[in-house]
Amino acid sequence: MANIPFLDLKQSYLELKDDLDATFQRVMHSGWYILGEELQTFESEFADYCGVKYCIGVGNGLDALHLILRAMDIGNGDEVLVPSNTFIATWLAVSYAGAIPVPVEPDEKTYNMDPARIEAAITKKTKAIMPVHLYGQPADMDPILEIAGRYQLKVIEDAAQAHGARYKGKRTGGLGDAAGFSFYPGKNLGAFGDGGAVTTNDSMLAEKVRSLRNYGSQIKYVHDVKGINSRLDEMQAALLRVKLRHLDEWNARRLKLVECYRRCLTGVDVLLPKTPPGFDSVFHLFVIRTTRREALQSELKKAGIETLIHYPTPPHKQGAYGLMKAIDLPIAERLSQEVLSLPMGPHLSVDMADEAAQQIRRILESHLT
Ligand SMILES: *Cc1c(COP(=O)(O)O)cnc(C)c1O
Numbered sequence: 001m002a003n004i005p006f007l008d009l010k011q012s013y014l015e016l017k018d019d020l021d022a023t024f025q026r027v028m029h030s031g032w033y034i035l036g037e038e039l040q041t042f043e044s045e046f047a048d049y050c051g052v053k054y055c056i057g058v059g060n061g062l063d064a065l066h067l068i069l070r071a072m073d074i075g076n077g078d079e080v081l082v083p084s085n086t087f088i089a090t091w092l093a094v095s096y097a098g099a100i101p102v103p104v105e106p107d108e109k110t111y112n113m114d115p116a117r118i119e120a121a122i123t124k125k126t127k128a129i130m131p132v133h134l135y136g137q138p139a140d141m142d143p144i145l146e147i148a149g150r151y152q153l154k155v156i157e158d159a160a161q162a163h164g165a166r167y168k169g170k171r172t173g174g175l176g177d178a179a180g181f182s183f184y185p186g187k188n189l190g191a192f193g194d195g196g197a198v199t200t201n202d203s204m205l206a207e208k209v210r211s212l213r214n215y216g217s218q219i220k221y222v223h224d225v226k227g228i229n230s231r232l233d234e235m236q237a238a239l240l241r242v243k244l245r246h247l248d249e250w251n252a253r254r255l256k257l258v259e260c261y262r263r264c265l266t267g268v269d270v271l272l273p274k275t276p277p278g279f280d281s282v283f284h285l286f287v288i289r290t291t292r293r294e295a296l297q298s299e300l301k302k303a304g305i306e307t308l309i310h311y312p313t314p315p316h317k318q319g320a321y322g323l324m325k326a327i328d329l330p331i332a333e334r335l336s337q338e339v340l341s342l343p344m345g346p347h348l349s350v351d352m353a354d355e356a357a358q359q360i361r362r363i364l365e366s367h368l369t
Helices: 010-015 017-030 037-050 061-071 088-096 141-153 203-212 233-245 247-265 293-302 319-324 330-336 352-366
Strands: 054-058 080-082 101-103 126-129 154-158 178-182 196-200 286-289 339-342
Touching: 010 101, 010 293, 037 054, 037 196, 037 233, 037 286, 054 061, 054 203, 054 233, 061 088, 061 178, 061 196, 061 203, 061 319, 080 088, 088 330, 126 141, 178 330, 247 319, 247 352, 293 339, 293 352, 330 339, 339 352
Parallel strands: 080 101, 080 126, 126 154, 154 178
Antiparallel strands: 054 196, 178 196, 286 339
């Protein structure tokens, strides 16, 4: 029987062990652990990588998005358009700022916010659109920016799954007014703990986020606004600098697996993700669709192949958004019942992906499902 894990995080450590261990030692010996040189250097390296002027390291991806909204003075009673089929953190960032998340359904083929459905969701209270580059594939930003321009709305990228992805040649992180990244360990650029960042070309916004992440303070013991404590620490920043140097290569490895999945699953009765020309996904996840998901997942498990579901319950059906469960979001609901994420990561071999795909073919072509 195969033993194919969904994602083996320890392999990222082992591949870069010498470099990471030396970095760990360097930070420990520095005697400086919060808001220091490692963070500053990481911020400038990650800003360069994304092709933006500013990067502000924060505690996690949720805080990155929440602090962007606060810095834009979006809050009480304001509405922010979010995808109906995203991870709940996108919505929570809006709620935490005091604003209301207003769901927009996705294009079923790309899984991303459908620009054709945005205008119908705009009201007098709408202040921003927060597209997610879901599963690593950029949202269709041009029409989103065009609508935002016409209605004078801010555009905030939730880039938590899309480090290094490109839209028409331009990296995510610099496609809207600001972007929030997560460095949760399983993300394409993952820390060894929690971490996140805001990227933007807007110097005023950058200064506000810089203050908000540090108790609302720019000068020690001077507090102009009620900020929070959400800082990317020196250890995580230093370790991320090591991993950032490998991000492009590791993303390229994901693409090799995608080629294998696409090749091996051609002709099999599943829907494969669509990546239109000009959309360079970094495949945080490779998500297929089938109406026989439960059976397929359990048969794959019996064959030693681990798969996950992103996400089994859309945010509006969660207890946290109890009052919204009555609203009708049929696409998000259907996707939540049919999507299946196949093993994916920079340390999965093409042979393993091939084996997983062969098993999918065998299961779906037999009478097992
Ligand atoms: C991971 C993720 C977040 C939140 O990031 P954390 O660092 O876990 O807080 C937000 N949005 C999306 C789409 C994510 O995948």
